[in-house]
Amino acid sequence: MNQTEEKILEAAEKVFLKHGYDGSRMQAIADLAGINKAMLHYYFRSKDLLFERIFKEKFSRFFPAIEETFQLEMHFVDKLCIFAEKYIDFLIQNPYLPLFVLNNINKNPDFSKNLPLNMPQLLLQSYLEDVEKGLCKMHQPAQILITVLGICAFPFLAKPMMTLLLGASDEDFFELMQQRKEEAKKQIRILFEV
Amino acid sequence: MNQTEEKILEAAEKVFLKHGYDGSRMQAIADLAGINKAMLHYYFRSKDLLFERIFKEKFSRFFPAIEETFQLEMHFVDKLCIFAEKYIDFLIQNPYLPLFVLNNINKNPDFSKNLPLNMPQLLLQSYLEDVEKGLCKMHQPAQILITVLGICAFPFLAKPMMTLLLGASDEDFFELMQQRKEEAKKQIRILFEV
DNA sequence: GTCTATATCTGGATAGAC
DNA sequence: GTCTATCCAGATATAGAC
Known part of the structure; x- marks a missing residue:
């Protein structure tokens, strides 16, 4: 991959x-890259293909490295906590990612193959073991998934609303997200630990 | 307001x-309304103005009728529970609303005036009273706001992802949201009640 | 108020010289 | 590989008849 492409x-x-896709202009991309519009087509043929290239990469990163976390030898709730902390750290570096991915996930119907579909499986298995051992409260697995992802990702989805509601600056927001890591772990323990 | 306008x-x-704004076509709106494209301009002058009309109405509804709830005479946590149930019910009727509002909230910078900015105030006041009485756990108010809104709204933001991840149908999803009402109240009590 | 026809412009894509 | 110039489809918006 040469320098222009990058x-x-x-x-x-x-x-x-x-x-977003519809709101973006090829001209704007060319300007920002400091090259000519024609080059975009030379390297990527069309806007569609260029977008797909970007989306696929972002999409795969949105589904966090949950697998490695959940293969560790520890209690389910501890895994959730480690995941939450790592994930929020990642989102602090990529605050636009959640909204971008959720906006476009339904547009391309053939992304299922890229999905880490074993993620719910891994989670479920680890969860059931600890429920059996009496280490973890009984919940509906789907609700756990929604809840944990929401605790981590919702603040970033709601960033513009939150800064408006709270009259907060960008710095304030990121400070709040630093604190969110501890808050998230606390909440996860209260909700799911016996 | 005559029938065509409606x-x-x-x-x-x-x-x-x-x-969304960029992805919408005036032709598509005209077709769906069963009228001619020119009529759109006759009634609303431009796409921008038509969009603004829609957005403002949706935006005001996204900020839920929290005021009336929080003026009731009851404990803070009970208010949160009532709010959560009403709000999820509302979102079941308007599942696209959260994503739409969050996507466009930053585009029009002059919506601050439409904001129910006393909402955080109302919430805060009710909260502090109950903390003092020892009825409610100590939290950072901003984190409470994020958490409660997230519990209710995140599932709808993540709907396309969730149905994909869980292999669920639309019906499954709405069933899950019905259950979410009880789940939300349970979580709120565990998190915030002493 | 409602329609058809048309003007105008924007933006993605291509041709072709270098 | 990189550029300039240009094509052309599609979209907003308007003119003008009825």
Whole structure:
């Protein structure tokens, strides 16, 4: 991959993440990359393909490295806590990611194959073991998944609303997210630990 | 407001909510309303103004009728529970609303005036009273706000992801949301009640 | 108020020189 | 590989008849 291609990808990522597919202009990407519009087509043929390239990469990163976490030898709730902390740290670095992924996930119907579909399985298995041992409260697995992801990801989805509601600056928000890591772990323990 | 105008608004709402501003076509709105494209401009001048009309209405409804709930005479946690149940019911009727509002909230910078900015105040006041009485656990108010809204709204933001991850149908999802009401109340009590 | 026809412009994509 | 110039479809918006 040469330098021009990389510059394009970098620019496309920024523009698409901020404005979405429909709101993005090839001209804007070219300008940001400091090259000509024709180059975009030379390297990626079409807007569609360029977008798909960006989306697939972002999508795969949105589904966090949950597998490695859940293969560790520890209690289910401890795994959830480790996951939450790592995930929030990741989202602090990529605050636009959740909204971008959720907006576009339904547009391309053939992304199922990229999905870590064993993720719910891994989670479920680890969960059931600890329920049996009496280490973990009984919940509906789907609700646990929603709840934990929500605790971590919702603040980033709601960032513009929150800064407005609370009259907070960007710095305030990121400070709040630093604290959110401890808050998340506390909540997870209260909710799921026996 | 005559019948044509209403049909347009109805159609515009559906199209904008589903495709967003950039992804929506005036032609699509006209088709859905069963009228001509020119009529849209006759009644609303431009796409921008039509969109703004829809967004403002949706935006004001996204901020739930929290005021009336929080003026009731009861404990803070009970208020949260009532709010959660009402709000999830509302979102079941308007599942696209959260994503739509969060996507566009940053685009129009002058919506601050429409904001129920006394909402955090009302919440805070009720909260502090009960903390003092020892009825409610100590938390950071901003974290409470994020958490409660997240418990209710995140599932709807994540709907496409969830149905994909869980291999669920639309019916399954709405069934899950019905159960979410009880789950939400349970979680709120565990998290915030002494 | 409602329609058809049309003007105008924007933006993705291509041709072709270098 | 990189650029300039250009094509062309599609979208908003308007003109003008009825």
